Amino acid sequence: MSSGPVTYLPLDTDDQCQRCKEKRAVLLSRKEKFCPDCFVFFMRGKQRKLMLDERYKVKYGQVADRLGVQKVLLPLSYGASSLVLLDMVASLLQEQNLAHKGKQGFELVVVHLKEPNLSGNASDNSETDSDFASGGKKFKELALQYSPVNIEYHEVDIEGAVLTAAMKITVNNQFGVIALPSSSDEAEKRTIGDALRACATRSLQEDLLSLMKNELIRGLSLKTGCKTIIYGHSMTRLANEVISLTVKGRGLTIHESVINKSIEYNQQELQVIFPLRDILKAEVIAILLFNEALQKFLLPDAKPGSRLAKNMTVRDLTTQYFDNLDATGYASTASTVVKTAEKLAGPKEPQQGTCDVCGSSIHHQPQKWLSDITVSIAAPLTTEDEEEYARQYGTSEGSAEGKELRVCYGCTVTLAGSGKQFEWPMRATAQEIIDEFVLTDDEDEGP
Amino acid sequence: MSSSADLPRKDRKIKPSALCELCHGRKAVMKRPKNLQKLCKECFFLVFETEIHNTITSAKLFQKGEKVAIGASGGKDSTVLASILKTLNERYEYGLELVLLSIDEGIKGYRDDSLATVKRNQQQYEMELEIVSYKELYDWLMDEIVSCAGIRSSCTYCGVLRRQALDRGAAKLGIHHVVTGHNADDMAETVLMNILRGDTARLENSCSILTQSSGSPIKRSKPFKYSYQKEIVLYAHYKKLDYFSTECTYAPEAFRGTARELLKGLGAIRPSCIMDIIYSGEHFVLAQKKKVTKSYKNGRDKKAATAEDEQEINPDGSVALKTTKRDGNTCEKCGYITSNKICKACVLLAGLEASRAKASVDGSEEGAAKLGKTLELLSF
Ligand SMILES: [Zn+2]
Numbered sequence: 167m168s169s170g171p172v173t174y175l176p177l178d179t180d181d182q183c184q185r186c187k188e189k190r191a192v193l194l195s196r197k198e199k200f201c202p203d204c205f206v207f208f209m210r211g212k213q214r215k216l217m218l219d220e221r222y223k224v225k226y227g228q229v230a231d232r233l234g235v236q237k238v239l240l241p242l243s244y245g246a247s248s249l250v251l252l253d254m255v256a257s258l259l260q261e262q263n264l265a266h267k268g269k270q271g272f273e274l275v276v277v278h279l280k281e282p283n284l285s286g287n288a289s290d291n292s293e294t295d296s297d298f299a300s301g302g303k304k305f306k307e308l309a310l311q312y313s314p315v316n317i318e319y320h321e322v323d324i325e326g327a328v329l330t331a332a333m334k335i336t337v338n339n340q341f342g343v344i345a346l347p348s349s350s351d352e353a354e355k356r357t358i359g360d361a362l363r364a365c366a367t368r369s370l371q372e373d374l375l376s377l378m379k380n381e382l383i384r385g386l387s388l389k390t391g392c393k394t395i396i397y398g399h400s401m402t403r404l405a406n407e408v409i410s411l412t413v414k415g416r417g418l419t420i421h422e423s424v425i426n427k428s429i430e431y432n433q434q435e436l437q438v439i440f441p442l443r444d445i446l447k448a449e450v451i452a453i454l455l456f457n458e459a460l461q462k463f464l465l466p467d468a469k470p471g472s473r474l475a476k477n478m479t480v481r482d483l484t485t486q487y488f489d490n491l492d493a494t495g496y497a498s499t500a501s502t503v504v505k506t507a508e509k510l511a512g513p514k515e516p517q518q519g520t521c522d523v524c525g526s527s528i529h530h531q532p533q534k535w536l537s538d539i540t541v542s543i544a545a546p547l548t549t550e551d552e553e554e555y556a557r558q559y560g561t562s563e564g565s566a567e568g569k570e571l572r573v574c575y576g577c578t579v580t581l582a583g584s585g586k587q588f589e590w591p592m593r594a595t596a597q598e599i600i601d602e603f604v605l606t607d608d609e610d611e612g613p
Numbered sequence: 614m615s616s617s618a619d620l621p622r623k624d625r626k627i628k629p630s631a632l633c634e635l636c637h638g639r640k641a642v643m644k645r646p647k648n649l650q651k652l653c654k655e656c657f658f659l660v661f662e663t664e665i666h667n668t669i670t671s672a673k674l675f676q677k678g679e680k681v682a683i684g685a686s687g688g689k690d691s692t693v694l695a696s697i698l699k700t701l702n703e704r705y706e707y708g709l710e711l712v713l714l715s716i717d718e719g720i721k722g723y724r725d726d727s728l729a730t731v732k733r734n735q736q737q738y739e740m741e742l743e744i745v746s747y748k749e750l751y752d753w754l755m756d757e758i759v760s761c762a763g764i765r766s767s768c769t770y771c772g773v774l775r776r777q778a779l780d781r782g783a784a785k786l787g788i789h790h791v792v793t794g795h796n797a798d799d800m801a802e803t804v805l806m807n808i809l810r811g812d813t814a815r816l817e818n819s820c821s822i823l824t825q826s827s828g829s830p831i832k833r834s835k836p837f838k839y840s841y842q843k844e845i846v847l848y849a850h851y852k853k854l855d856y857f858s859t860e861c862t863y864a865p866e867a868f869r870g871t872a873r874e875l876l877k878g879l880g881a882i883r884p885s886c887i888m889d890i891i892y893s894g895e896h897f898v899l900a901q902k903k904k905v906t907k908s909y910k911n912g913r914d915k916k917a918a919t920a921e922d923e924q925e926i927n928p929d930g931s932v933a934l935k936t937t938k939r940d941g942n943t944c945e946k947c948g949y950i951t952s953n954k955i956c957k958a959c960v961l962l963a964g965l966e967a968s969r970a971k972a973s974v975d976g977s978e979e980g981a982a983k984l985g986k987t988l989e990l991l992s993f
């Protein structure tokens with residue numbers, strides 16, 4: 167069916183599965199022919215290998231006392247990868263639960279961030295997203311498959327979240343990021359969705375939204391007592407992320423964005439794991455294809471192909487790029503990119519602080535670098551006419567005065583491109599959203 | 614604003630929104646590719662030149678009294694480079710002695726026209742000009758190389774041979790510093806390629822502005838490192854610079870072609886992306902390795918090792934040869950500085966000689982095809 171990393175065999179094939187040597191093979195992956203069961207089993211092995219730490223195993227005695235009840239947060243977008251990860255992890259818990267008389271290696275917490283509709287039309291995406299995530303009804307149905315495992319579920323609506331700590335952010339000619347508090351009554355009515363829609367390009371919207379989501383997920387893990395976050399990113403998606411981060415001037419954060427590691431967040435240690443990091447996107451899709459019960463929960467994503475070229479985002483383009491590489495015989499590129507990223511470390515220079523917008527650590531002031539190579543000086547005016555124009559112009563615009571923020575390179579560039587007087591909340595807003603929307607007691611359903 | 618009486622009398626009044634965003638006094642004529650700022654010609658010239666000046670001074674690229682050779686191909690990058698260096702040298706009193714250094718590869722039509730351009734540049738910029746030919750250096754014309762090795766591998770040649778030719782030409786003139794017209798787009802492409810290929814050896818230093826091969830007395834630098842290709846074109850256009858428009862006619866290798874396309878698409882939705890990629894590239898740090906790498910084992914210092922690595926990236930971006938490294942010494946065949954027993958140029962030329970001999974014996978295409986194959990193996 168495709169020349170990519172997974173080839174589906176014809177339905178009338180006589181080829182046998184090379185693993186069980188019993189059932190008929192349905193696909194060719196990594197030079198081996200698999201039946202559906204053996205393929206899924208093989209892929210699950212890859213996920214389990216990445217969650218071998220004892221904190222995710224069923225614990226008894228001293229180990230149990232030392233580690234306590236572990237809670238693991240899984241952000242679920244209802245896309246193929248996060249659904250497959252949920253299925254793998256919940257099945258693992260189900261096995262543990264049944265084999266150890268109700269004991270599990272960890273408690274699973276699932277969070278769904280309802281994405282704002284960025285097409286400009288506020289009522290546009292309501293049927294797609296809210297159908298799938300309407301106060302957790304869909305999720306309850308999904309979770310039934312893994313009974314008796316109990317899964318805690320939360321939804322956060324990014325669209326409707328009110329911009330409380332909103333700042334009008336202006337980037338001056340020297341790339342200083344200046345925050346001007348917006349008048350309070352004006353800000354009260356504005357939501358994150360509004361702010362994002364005011365951003366100049368879809369590409370910049372995507373960047374800001376992903377920062378917001380990242381911050382929300384970290385905050386939610388603290389709020390729900392989770393010391394581990396597991397992301398459904400496939401190897402292809404991670405490779406994509408490495409290129410996207412590089413392209414957005416956020417290459418410095420690659421070492422903490424795509425690599426399994428423990429990070430410090432608000433003085434707490436957080437494990438971040440990508441259990442599908444050894445599985446290609448084409449393989450994730452194959453797994454989903456063999457699981458009809460799971461498929462019906464898939465939220466169809468908007469096809470970037472139907473978009474105008476200028477409305478594409480960085481991720482649309484890099485996704486397309488890796489899809490094309492798969493089709494043209496360069497499928498190993500994703501694995502090369504991820505392996506390369508694994509060799510990267512954080513900056514050598516001491517940390518100077520954290521970014522007021524995205525929270526990443528700052529080791530260099532990007533302002534000098536930027537203003538050296540993007541100069542804003544005017545050539546002298548030579549005629550009276552020119553000087554008159556400049557005088558007239560001068561009266562029509564005042565210069566911005568406000569508090570200068572500490573902002574990383576990636577955020578500075580994104581804000582500079584977002585337009586004059588762009589309004590964006592400070593980092594603290596994520597915490598407020600979490601406090602407003604997430605109830606800590608398990609039985610609550612959210613607002 | 615209404616058409617008030619105190620405005621200068623003109624045929625047509627310029628609307629405030631049509632004014633240059635920097636001086637507010639002249640009409641904007643262009644959108645700057647780097648940040649889409651609307652600028653007048655004068656302000657564009659000034660910011661473009663100042664940015665290059667900033668690049669030069671913050672990297673401390675030049676010393677007073679230094680003699681510097683500009684690698685001149687007659688193409689737009691090197692023509693703009695010559696023009697700008699002349700301007701900056703006078704404006705900021707760098708005290709440089711600038712010389713045009715041109716390579717005659719022996720490509721009929723292409724080279725004849727471009728050399729004519731360089732000769733006009735010599736008059737226009739009042740600089741000394743030195744032309745070094747492949748024929749006198751290597752006893753081969755590029756056209757002969759292409760007919761012998763095939764079009765596909767010719768970029769390998771034009772990279773390795775041209776680089777060495779520039780170094781040798783400079784040495785001949787007693788010059789220790791060659792500047793080339795490599796621009797920000799080339800830099801960004803190299804950063805992406807290094808990640809996509811997993812070339813960790815080059816990842817950390819792929820954005821160095823100044824490089825020097827180990828043992829070589831010749832420094833090379835790239836004052837256009839942060840200059841966008843499109844802005845170089847605009848600068849040449851508005852300054853009405855005299856350049857020859859054809860670039861290397863040999864297409865890039867297929868995989869690099871995909872990266873170039875990606876970069877083009879990204880540039881359309883995020884104009885800053887070229888700078889952003891360079892920023893990322895400049896700050897890549899490799900985690901401490903567990904085992905000692907090859908280049909450290911020889912006891913060479915890190916700087917020399919990475920400079921040598923850099924040498925393998927060809928000017929036009931093709932894949933270069935990878936060979937085992939030795940301490941910096943001279944080529945057994947030609948005496949050129951190399952870290953190998955025989956320098957890359959001599960390796961390539963020996964291959965060519967062999968295939969020329971074979972081709973003349975059996976009079977077939979076989980020799981050329983076989984050499985093409987060998988080269989592909991060498992390149993990866
Ligand atoms: Zn089987």
Ligand SMILES: [Zn+2]
Binds near residue numbers: 523525
């Ligand atoms: Zn930031």
Ligand SMILES: [Zn+2]
Binds near residue numbers: 639652
């Ligand atoms: Zn101007």
Ligand SMILES: [Zn+2]
Binds near residue numbers: 769771772862
């Ligand atoms: Zn070439």
Ligand SMILES: [Zn+2]
Binds near residue numbers: 957
């Ligand atoms: Zn030699």
